[in-house]
Amino acid sequence: MTTQLRGTDVVIVGMGAAGGVAALPLAEAGLNVVGLEAGTWLDQRDFAPDEIRNNYRDWPMLVKKTEQERPTSRATSATRANQIGGHPMMNAVGGTTLHYWAQSWRLNPWDFRVMTETTQRYGASRIPRGSTVEDWPFGYDELEPFYDRVEREIGISGQAGNVRGRISSRGNRFEGPRERDFPMPPLRWTGFHDRMADAARSLGWNPFPGPAAVNSQAYQNRPGCGYHGFCNKGGCPINAKNATHITTIPRAVDTGNLKVVTRAHVTTLEVDSNGRVTGVNYVVGSNEYFQPARVVLLASYTYENVRMLLLSNSRAYPDGLSNNQGQVGRHYFSHHQGAGVSAFFPYDLNSWYGLPAQGVAVDDFADDNFDHTDLDFIGGGNLWVMSDRRPISAANMGTYGQSRNWGSTWKRFIHEHSDRTHGSYIQKTTLPYEDNYLDLDPEVTDPLGLPVIRITGQFKDNERAIAGFMQDKMEDWYREAGAIEVNRGGLGNTMGASTHAYGGTRMGDNPETNVVDRWGFSHEAPNLGVLGASVMGTSGARNPTLTSQALSWRTAAHLVESWGDIAE
Amino acid sequence: MTDSKGRLPAISRRDLLRTAGAAGAAALVPDAVTAATEETTSTAAAGERQLGTALPSETGPLPTRALANLTARETEILSAMVDRLIPSDELGPGALDAGVLRFIDRVLSESGTNAADAYRSGLAALDTYSRYTRGSPFIDLSTVDQDSVLIDVQIGAATGAGVGFVGGSGSFFNMVKSHTWQGMFGDPEYGGNVNFVGWDLLDYPGVRLGVSPEDQRALEADQLEPVRRSAYDYGIFE
Numbered sequence: 130m131t132t133q134l135r136g137t138d139v140v141i142v143g144m145g146a147a148g149g150v151a152a153l154p155l156a157e158a159g160l161n162v163v164g165l166e167a168g169t170w171l172d173q174r175d176f177a178p179d180e181i182r183n184n185y186r187d188w189p190m191l192v193k194k195t196e197q198e199r200p201t202s203r204a205t206s207a208t209r210a211n212q213i214g215g216h217p218m219m220n221a222v223g224g225t226t227l228h229y230w231a232q233s234w235r236l237n238p239w240d241f242r243v244m245t246e247t248t249q250r251y252g253a254s255r256i257p258r259g260s261t262v263e264d265w266p267f268g269y270d271e272l273e274p275f276y277d278r279v280e281r282e283i284g285i286s287g288q289a290g291n292v293r294g295r296i297s298s299r300g301n302r303f304e305g306p307r308e309r310d311f312p313m314p315p316l317r318w319t320g321f322h323d324r325m326a327d328a329a330r331s332l333g334w335n336p337f338p339g340p341a342a343v344n345s346q347a348y349q350n351r352p353g354c355g356y357h358g359f360c361n362k363g364g365c366p367i368n369a370k371n372a373t374h375i376t377t378i379p380r381a382v383d384t385g386n387l388k389v390v391t392r393a394h395v396t397t398l399e400v401d402s403n404g405r406v407t408g409v410n411y412v413v414g415s416n417e418y419f420q421p422a423r424v425v426l427l428a429s430y431t432y433e434n435v436r437m438l439l440l441s442n443s444r445a446y447p448d449g450l451s452n453n454q455g456q457v458g459r460h461y462f463s464h465h466q467g468a469g470v471s472a473f474f475p476y477d478l479n480s481w482y483g484l485p486a487q488g489v490a491v492d493d494f495a496d497d498n499f500d501h502t503d504l505d506f507i508g509g510g511n512l513w514v515m516s517d518r519r520p521i522s523a524a525n526m527g528t529y530g531q532s533r534n535w536g537s538t539w540k541r542f543i544h545e546h547s548d549r550t551h552g553s554y555i556q557k558t559t560l561p562y563e564d565n566y567l568d569l570d571p572e573v574t575d576p577l578g579l580p581v582i583r584i585t586g587q588f589k590d591n592e593r594a595i596a597g598f599m600q601d602k603m604e605d606w607y608r609e610a611g612a613i614e615v616n617r618g619g620l621g622n623t624m625g626a627s628t629h630a631y632g633g634t635r636m637g638d639n640p641e642t643n644v645v646d647r648w649g650f651s652h653e654a655p656n657l658g659v660l661g662a663s664v665m666g667t668s669g670a671r672n673p674t675l676t677s678q679a680l681s682w683r684t685a686a687h688l689v690e691s692w693g694d695i696a697e
Numbered sequence: 698m699t700d701s702k703g704r705l706p707a708i709s710r711r712d713l714l715r716t717a718g719a720a721g722a723a724a725l726v727p728d729a730v731t732a733a734t735e736e737t738t739s740t741a742a743a744g745e746r747q748l749g750t751a752l753p754s755e756t757g758p759l760p761t762r763a764l765a766n767l768t769a770r771e772t773e774i775l776s777a778m779v780d781r782l783i784p785s786d787e788l789g790p791g792a793l794d795a796g797v798l799r800f801i802d803r804v805l806s807e808s809g810t811n812a813a814d815a816y817r818s819g820l821a822a823l824d825t826y827s828r829y830t831r832g833s834p835f836i837d838l839s840t841v842d843q844d845s846v847l848i849d850v851q852i853g854a855a856t857g858a859g860v861g862f863v864g865g866s867g868s869f870f871n872m873v874k875s876h877t878w879q880g881m882f883g884d885p886e887y888g889g890n891v892n893f894v895g896w897d898l899l900d901y902p903g904v905r906l907g908v909s910p911e912d913q914r915a916l917e918a919d920q921l922e923p924v925r926r927s928a929y930d931y932g933i934f935e
Contacts (some may be wrong), residue, residue: 177928178904179929319917329713356907366934430717520896
């Protein structure tokens with residue numbers, strides 16, 4: 130028996146990084162918004178700096194929706210997919226922004242125009258074979274005001290490198306022009322960061338502090354970062370990490386126009402005979418509800434956005450909502466590649482206190498910031514030296530051939546060296562390909578009996594070439610700073626589930642190759658919007674959150690301006 | 698054997714292979730250092746400062762009675778294994794001193810029968826493998842033989858008819874090692890890391906909610922006093 134609820138103007142599915150941002154401009158414009166969230170509210174008392182609970186037991190007090198619907202994955206369609214690995218997304222009001230690393234990068238202008246820029250500079254033959262990459266339907270300049278807005282609404286610290294064309298060598302000289310400085314200065318550096326910056330300069334590179342959704346000083350009545358060292362998969366006990374549950378969501382609630390419903394597990398979207406969305410079905414425990422809405426914004430992360438569309442079959446959309454062109458799930462890619470580099474130093478790094486959003490970046494080898502004429506790939510990577518050390522993970526460090534990893538010899542090794550290793554992940558350009566995609570797994574289901582997402586994805590030659598090239602650069606950098614051993618991870622093969630998952634509901638003007646239009650609304654169901662990295666057609670060498678938040682604000686702002694056209 | 702800062706010299710692969718002859722399977726492990734190598738390096742520890750050697754009598758190093766979730770026999774085997782993973786030695790307390798058995802017992806109480814079954818079957822298989830290949834129950838082997846058995850178990854080589862590791866011996870080893878590391882180096886709230894011996898071993902300066910620029914400078918000058926508190930000793934989380 131389904132309870133029919135009273136209708137609302139907008140329902141947002143997911144109160145996380147994207148939905149939690151979009152709610153604010155909608156609520157401020159006077160629209161009635163219902164935010165459906167599978168998780169619950171958490172606060173500072175839930176954020177003890179406890180490595181066992183945060184990093185090993187995965188927050189036992191949480192609603193475990195994403196864990197129960199972990200995607201399966203396989204490299205190619207020739208093999209069977211397995212449900213291996215975890216799914217580190219978080220179900221809570223604020224979503225994964227509660228415990229994310231909070232690196233808050235803008236994309237660079239090149240990322241919006243990969244096709245055009247590559248073709249013009251190197252020729253069309255340099256677009257990797259099989260890639261379905263397209264230019265975005267707009268350029269960096271179009272998104273800049275929304276980057277600027279969310280950087281202030283959420284609170285981003287950083288060092289500008291390009292303010293209206295004025296280049297500063299203290300920031301990222303390769304970034305697109307920004308209207309003004311960051312609202313806060315960058316997080317501080319440690320002695321090791323200074324040392325790495327010096328090493329970068331002596332290699333002729335341009336080091337700068339990275340941008341973070343973390344207060345470097347008091348901001349919006351919350352304190353500056355405490356650098357306590359448990360930010361990686363940890364919530365902030367002093368509210369200095371600018372997750373949406375303490376920034377945009379409470380401000381939207383304060384307008385009186387946003388109602389957040391927790392423990393609401395959305396299953397499907399409903400449509401009418403004209404193909405317009407009429408609302409969403411959700412369950413709370415064993416109770417079923419239908420929430421009617423004039424507009425639905427889907428903001429439940431890449432895998433779940435795609436899954437919910439594919440599960441919502443109707444006469445108007447027999448193969449899934451907004452999928453009459455077969456584009457839902459296509460153009461999928463992720464940063465699951467790995468291909469990291471780790472280094473062993475003959476001195477202590479003093480990294481016990483700090484956070485992954487604090488550190489030294491080098492962008493000289495990202496995007497098209499360097500000449501690719503004689504290289505066998507396009508794109509590149511961002512080098513990033515951060516602080517991230519906790520006791521158990523430190524005790525699990527590699528031993529670089531000096532000891533087996535237990536016993537008395539190991540004990541002596543770890544006593545001497547627990548603070549002498551450093552690892553780099555290296556964010557890399559990843560492109561979409563015709564045979565990398567998401568669909569519903571034919572066998573594996575969640576506890577409700579609904580199929581989970583199946584990832585079919587493989588890192589291709591271009592991605593693997595970038596990885597090898599960037600590992601060389603990272604090794605050069607570590608060696609310049611005195612590293613005595615350097616290890617490299619594999620170049621990447623199967624795309625497992627990732628917190629950096631892109632595509633599946635790509636944004637673009639062409640309805641035959643894209644699910645949503647340039648504003649983030651479905652080409653097929655005009656009152657359905659999609660929020661999050663699932664609309665992004667390129668990744669850049671960046672963490673996706675800030676771009677997904679800027680896009681969310683833009684989609685919400687467009688909805689407010691075009692309410693009559695979209696909702697009526 | 699150490700440089701002026703008391704660090705170990707790097708051990709080359711060639712050294713490893715040369716000293717590994719007697720230890721057999723150890724040479725198969727890229728990171729393995731044989732018992733022979735350990736002996737030479739342990740003398741290097743003599744000049745080092747001792748860590749937290751004073752143990753509280755109420756915690757005691759080795760329980761003689763069974764854990765709540767294991768038999769007395771299983772507890773003995775687990776105790777001997779954990780004691781080899783992080784031994785009590787001249788450098789300071791080991792896993793048993795840190796309360797790792799109590800930590801594991803709580804893990805088993807909280808995670809239900811599957812985890813306890815994995816321990817029971819793994820410990821039985823460890824003992825069977827010891828008897829088949831070294832002629833004695835695990836707890837009666839010399840520490841050198843215990844280590845060589847554990848190396849076999851770690852690399853998945855502890856196989857053979859009737860040994861009985863479910864899903865490979867390596868996964869059993871990794872489970873016990875992971876819990877041992879969590880009990881040794883995790884927050885004392887969970888029953889391990891007694892007297893912060895794990896954090897002292899790492900020179901981890903402790904859980905702080907705020908680290909000022911002055912604190913960071915003191916850390917870099919090796920002058921930051923360790924804080925000895927569980928996260929849950931801070932009022933906000935009590």
